Amino acid sequence: MILRHVSPGVLVTAAVMVTVAVGAPLIVDQFQLLQLTVFAGMCILALSLGVVWGYGGILCFGQSAFFGLGAYTYAVTAVNVGESTLAIALSLVVPAVFAALLGYFMFYGRLSDVYLGVITLSVTLIFFNLTNSTAGDAYRIGRARLNGFNGMPSLPTFNVPGTPGRLLDPTETFYLVMALLLIVYVGLHALLASHFGRVVVAVRENETRCELLGYDVRRHKLLIFTLGGAIAGLAGSLFANWGAFVSPNVFSLTTTSQIIIWVIVGGLGTLVGPIIGCVVMQYLATELGTQQLANTSLIFGIIFLAFVLLVPRGIVPSLAALRARLSAARARPAAQARRAA
């Protein structure tokens, strides 16, 4: 009753995802399918920050730390084991454990929002510098050489669980990534509709009131932050699998700022917003990358500024507000006509 069971918007988005998943392999060529695969994987990353920041109210500037940790965990495990199932599982677990540890000190230490931003950003840059400086034979985990700034090439890609020799082809990988995106999207909506999810949103709205009602604010923040870390880690393994490659760039300032831009452009406080923001900005990045007229980062900066100044709420909430205003404007003349009659 209090929870609008399943909102039509969620169903529409889920239906679009299924349509794309089923339809795209039939109409696009292999290169475009690979593009769509990486877009979908990054959408999962966008969702991870979308839920932590947009619903949990936790300003995390370093979501790439968990993304990169997931990517490296996948790489190191896959190289050592030679089979991808355990590697994918660990790419969720390791970032989640790290997020839980980091979150414990931040939330139980009662750090304010600004410090949270500074710390999370610093953490991802520490990882960036750390992985950059792991060149040479000394830096290896088992059989996996970290290779510093050169990154780890020729990673084993996803295989059918239990059958290391049977690798997924690009179409199967696309299906898998789209299925994971759908699961994460619908799962997050279900979580946010649950008691726990409502409390997380309430914490974003007013921490004091939550505590006065007997809810442990720190615990709720820690749990949602940890979940966000796990989801970002999953996206990391998808990214590492996509290129069969991982480099310290996954931790870079560019990566982390991109995630923030996706969420801001798409709309804070929605789940479909980060997905739309991610697809639009990645499409732009790909298109801009093919021309030499203007620098891509410069154009991204301009877009980011334009959104912050002109559409601060992002695409999805602004469209929703516009629709509400239009329907109100339509209702008004009708009401006047009724009164006149």
Place this chain on the structure above:
Amino acid sequence: MTDPILQTIGLSIRFGGVEAVRGVNLCLAERELRCLIGPNGAGKSTLFKLLTGQLQPTSGRILFHGEDIAGDHTHAIARRGIGIKTQVPNLFDGLTVREHLWLAARRTNSRGRADAITDEILERVGLRPEAGGVVGRLSHGLRQWVELGTVLAGNPELILLDEPAAGMTHDEVARTAELIREINRTHALIVVEHDMQFVRMIARTVTVMHQGAVLVEDTMDRILKNSAVRDIYLGKHGGA
């Protein structure tokens, strides 16, 4: 006399050189209704913050059902059964009225029971027409009711109300007084209020605070005749 539900012993808090609450000894019986009055800066709201764990006392003890709760976390104290409506309403501005009550009820109740409690409280505080409205857009008077309803939905044993009638019209004040008397049949309450008309409507025992300490504690009639109280507080209102 039965065991007190709440007792403070020498409760004090110091901010630098200022002792905002000084050695307060307060004793509240089960299902008692106590009014707490005093001029601005007397320490009433600070005392409420101490009782709910939003501030930690410099010294002294707070016994709730005989157990010392001083130093406990705010949420732990709330879980023991102390609810508060704060002076400036603490609400979830982006959520609906219904969600406020539901979140308060849901912590200790099943989903179905929380739904039922939500409907019951909406009816009781007269917020049914506003149930689906976003709280951030409501008037100050209605926000006061939302917070009161939220506290009630959590069903705490002891309810602290900090200026529940502030910003209300005369009719709303009368309704609030009636509601408080009704709540008092099953719950203990401490009410901080400036509006003396309102205090007269509900008060039995009144505690007067002044400069962080308890000045006097007595029945409403005797308080009104107390010259010390007149001097510091009622004098301004011309004997109310």
